[in-house]
Amino acid sequence: MPVVTQSEGMSRRELLSRSGVVATAVATVPLIGADALAEEAPGEVGVRMTVNGTVTPLTVDPRETLLDVLRERLRLTGTKKGCDRGQCGACTVHVDGERVVSCLTLVATLGGARVTTIEGLADGDRLHPLQQAFIDHDGFQCGFCTPGQIMSAAAVIEDGRARTDDQIREQMSGNICRCSAYPGIVAAVQQARKEMR
Amino acid sequence: MREFQFARPGSVAEAVREADPGTAFLAGGTTLVDLMKLEVMTPGRVLDINRLPLRAIEATGEGLEIGSLVRMRDVATHTLVRRDYPVVAQALEASASGQLRTMASIGGNLLQRTRCGYFRDVSVPCNKRRPGSGCPAVGGENRMHAVLGTSDSCVATHPSDLAVALVALDATVRLRSRTGERTISLRDLYLLPGDTPHREHDLQPGELITAVVLPRLPWASHSIYVKVRDRQSYEFALASAAVAVRRERDTIVEARVAVGGMGTRPWRLAAVEAALAGRPATEASYEAASARALDGVRPLRHNAFKPELMRRTLVRALLELERTR
Ligand SMILES: Cc1cc2nc3c(=O)[nH]c(=O)nc-3n(C[C@H](O)[C@H](O)[C@H](O)COP(=O)(O)OP(=O)(O)OC[C@H]3O[C@@H](n4cnc5c(N)ncnc54)[C@H](O)[C@@H]3O)c2cc1C
Ligand code: SF4
Ligand code: FES
Ligand code: FES
Numbered sequence: 188m189p190v191v192t193q194s195e196g197m198s199r200r201e202l203l204s205r206s207g208v209v210a211t212a213v214a215t216v217p218l219i220g221a222d223a224l225a226e227e228a229p230g231e232v233g234v235r236m237t238v239n240g241t242v243t244p245l246t247v248d249p250r251e252t253l254l255d256v257l258r259e260r261l262r263l264t265g266t267k268k269g270c271d272r273g274q275c276g277a278c279t280v281h282v283d284g285e286r287v288v289s290c291l292t293l294v295a296t297l298g299g300a301r302v303t304t305i306e307g308l309a310d311g312d313r314l315h316p317l318q319q320a321f322i323d324h325d326g327f328q329c330g331f332c333t334p335g336q337i338m339s340a341a342a343v344i345e346d347g348r349a350r351t352d353d354q355i356r357e358q359m360s361g362n363i364c365r366c367s368a369y370p371g372i373v374a375a376v377q378q379a380r381k382e383m384r
Numbered sequence: 385m386r387e388f389q390f391a392r393p394g395s396v397a398e399a400v401r402e403a404d405p406g407t408a409f410l411a412g413g414t415t416l417v418d419l420m421k422l423e424v425m426t427p428g429r430v431l432d433i434n435r436l437p438l439r440a441i442e443a444t445g446e447g448l449e450i451g452s453l454v455r456m457r458d459v460a461t462h463t464l465v466r467r468d469y470p471v472v473a474q475a476l477e478a479s480a481s482g483q484l485r486t487m488a489s490i491g492g493n494l495l496q497r498t499r500c501g502y503f504r505d506v507s508v509p510c511n512k513r514r515p516g517s518g519c520p521a522v523g524g525e526n527r528m529h530a531v532l533g534t535s536d537s538c539v540a541t542h543p544s545d546l547a548v549a550l551v552a553l554d555a556t557v558r559l560r561s562r563t564g565e566r567t568i569s570l571r572d573l574y575l576l577p578g579d580t581p582h583r584e585h586d587l588q589p590g591e592l593i594t595a596v597v598l599p600r601l602p603w604a605s606h607s608i609y610v611k612v613r614d615r616q617s618y619e620f621a622l623a624s625a626a627v628a629v630r631r632e633r634d635t636i637v638e639a640r641v642a643v644g645g646m647g648t649r650p651w652r653l654a655a656v657e658a659a660l661a662g663r664p665a666t667e668a669s670y671e672a673a674s675a676r677a678l679d680g681v682r683p684l685r686h687n688a689f690k691p692e693l694m695r696r697t698l699v700r701a702l703l704e705l706e707r708t709r
Contacts, residue, residue, distance in 0.1 A: 232390055249390035249430065252417070273418055276483060285486045291417045292487070295390050296410065296432050339483065360617035361481020 232295040238263070239307030245294065253289035253297065254278045257304060265305040265334045269363070276362035279335040280304045286342035288361075305334035308341065316382040317341055320375035328366035336362045340376045344383050352377070385420050392432040396594060399433055400562050403590030409433045411453060412488035414480075415496040423506050424497070424513060438491075438594055441465070447599040449558075452491030452592075456480070456546070459490055469598055471607035471626050475549035478611040481618045491593040494547055494557070494570070495585065498540035499620055501525065511537045512581040519581075527686035528620070531694075533648035534682055538581030541645060542574065543620050548644035549609055551652050552626040555598050561591040570596070574649035603630035603638070608708065610701040611644070612693060621645035623693045625701040629660070631709075636660045636669070643677065646694050653677050656698065665706060667699070674698040 235244045238261060247256065254271070257263045257280070269277030271290045278289040281303040308315040317337045320326070327333045339362045343349050349358040355376050356369070364372065393399040403409070408427035410416055411434065419425040438451035441462055448464055459465055460476035479485065479493075497503065502510045502520045509517035521529055521539050529539040547570065555570045573585050598604075607628035613619040624644035630637045639660040641653045659673035674695045681691045 230387065230389065249388060250385045250420075271421070273414055273484065276481065279483055286483050287487050288414075288483045291414050293390075293410070293413060293417060293432075296392075296413070296434060298392075342486075343482065357617050358482050361483045 234294055234298050236294070236297045236299070237301045239303060247294045249293060249295040251294050253280065253282075253287075253292040253294050253302070256294045257289060257302075263304050263306050267331055267334055269332070269335075274363075275332070275335075276339060277332050277335040279338040279362065281338060281342065284342075284345070286339050303338075305338060308337065315341075317344075317375065317379040320379040320382070321372070323378065324371045324374040325368065326371040326375040327364075327368050332362060332364045332366075332368075336364065336372055340372075340379065343376065344380050349376075350380075386423060386426045388420075388427055389429045390432065391429070392435055394435055396436050396438070396560055396592065399431055399436060400560055400590055400592055402429075402431060403562075403592070404429070405589035407431055407590060409592060411492035412455070412484075413492075414484050414488045415492060419497060419504070422504055424504055433592070444597075445600075447597055447601070450490060450596045450598070452594055452596065453489045456485040456488050456490060456493060457482075460485065465598075467605060468602075469549075469553065469604050469607065471549045471552065471604065471609045471628060472546070472598065474609035475545040475611075475624075475626060478609060478624075479545045490546060490596055493544055494550075494573070494593065494596070496544055497584075499543050500529065500540040503540060512540060512577075512584075515580070515582045522684070525686065526684040528622070528645075529684055529687055530646060530648045531681045531683050531687060531690045532643075532646050532651050533576050534684075535577045535579065535581070535648075537579055538577035538648065539684060540577070540581070540648060541620075542647060542649045544650065545609070545611060545621060545624060545644055547574075547650040548624055548642045549607075549626040550596065550598070551650040552607075552628060552640040552642035553598055553601060553604055554640075555596055557593050558595040558597065559587070559591050560594050561588050563588070565594075567597070571650075571652065577648050601628070604628050604640075606630070606705065606709065607640075608701055608705040610697055610704060612697050623690065623697040625694075625697045627698070627701045627705055629665070629702070629705060631665055634665050636663050636665050641677075641698065643694055643698070646681075646690060653698075655679050660702075667703060670699045670702040674702070 231246050232249050233246050257266050267277040269275035273288050273291040279286050280289045282300050317340055343358045349355045352373050355373050406428040408430050410430050410432045438453040440451045442449050456476050460473045466473045502508050503512050511519050530541045550570050556567050557570050558567050609626050611621050611624040621644045626642045628640040639657045641656045643651050655676040656673050659676045663669040677694050678691050
């Protein structure tokens, strides 16, 4: 089975790292697939993604998540890290127009992808209708969950299926707000939904 | 996260050729990346399978064949799934969140790992994670754990909602490995924990799920998924029921019944199905048949409420299904 249990996986890797052969092992096993990755350093992966309209070539460790790369390497700190486990939605961004949690997305998988973050939503100094609606309806208190809420809401509106307050609540349930600004969030999504049609 | 080698195979043949026992396939990553961060899963090699051509939904003579990389959201919104197998669409819509349903594949969904908190915490023992180390859940925090199919070695619940609906429908999975192709029933894919809870599936090392087949079953259009949880959305099941009923006038001819949140694997309830067949479609019949769900349950310290919750969830599913006629 493709699943590596702790016992098998750990003992093998512990053995390797204790004897110091991890790097050698990684370097000598040929990489497969059409992306010839031979130019990267051992174990690294070259990725070309478009972030908020800008072509962004990167060389990453395959363990790097989109969330960490956005925040730490591209300095796009609008996207927030809440749980880092796919449970809170604070890190929601769009990949190829679909909403995803960036904390569970490996950048190594994003060759050719189009990423949009909260920084890419406004049109210059003109706020996106959702950003304005969150202000109009007090859709936040501390604001930590807000970038994720807005990116998630943009996808929900684009999808077009959620119309009633209940449907919006259900579609937005992957975005937790510890300040419990939910009534304002639903009102903001309703306002923006009408404006964005 | 431990180091791993990464590659993106371009074909199914390449993927299964490259896979060895230390390899994990990466689909949506919503289980795998989470568990790699926790170091619960430590594959030496990760194969990103998203470039494989396993994204079609096709009606065949056998039924509906769904590629393993089709996303949960795209199965849930598919016209034929909604019309012919509403139980599947409903189970998916009640799963996880909008973001996760956009990311996660149905192949990965079926192989997601238990949410048992001890399994997810490498600082404590767990027979599933480290065979022979013990099971802290048996005497510890076990409110979310299973009451059916448990053993002294492991009482972890299988978390997938989709799998419950698919087991009710007798779905099959198509598998591909270095040695060839095979098709097995989804029910046989899942193993009971017994003394070897670390062995969860009947899959060979490096075997790939290529598709899920929903068999032709005209009366599955009359089916429903009911999920009871601690909050209304974005939560795993305390109890769930997948039910399909074939009626002739006021008599139940046949039924399919499976439950989630209860078993160490998605749990089909043949005794309830038998007790429904030939009975009038009334609340009294539903109550009587659902009582058979309690056969063989083994409640734990914190989940003694589960058997009765399962029984009531079944009755509610049967009543709600009647209302959709
Ligand atoms: C916060 C949260 C809440 C959730 N709530 C629910 C819920 O309510 N109900 C529910 O059912 N699920 C729930 N889930 C689980 C979620 O549905 C699964 O994580 C998801 O379906 C896994 O699919 P994936 O494509 O992301 O799999 P991955 O993470 O990519 O893979 C999962 C496993 O399957 C293997 N694998 C993947 N594809 C294949 C294949 N084709 N062949 C062989 N092996 C393969 C991988 O190697 C890995 O071991 C939740 C998850 C999170 C994080
Ligand atoms: S119930 Fe199973 S998964 Fe949970 S601690 Fe026990 S052995 Fe591990
Ligand atoms: S930080 Fe990604 S979901 Fe919480
Ligand atoms: S505004 Fe504070 S968490 Fe949502």
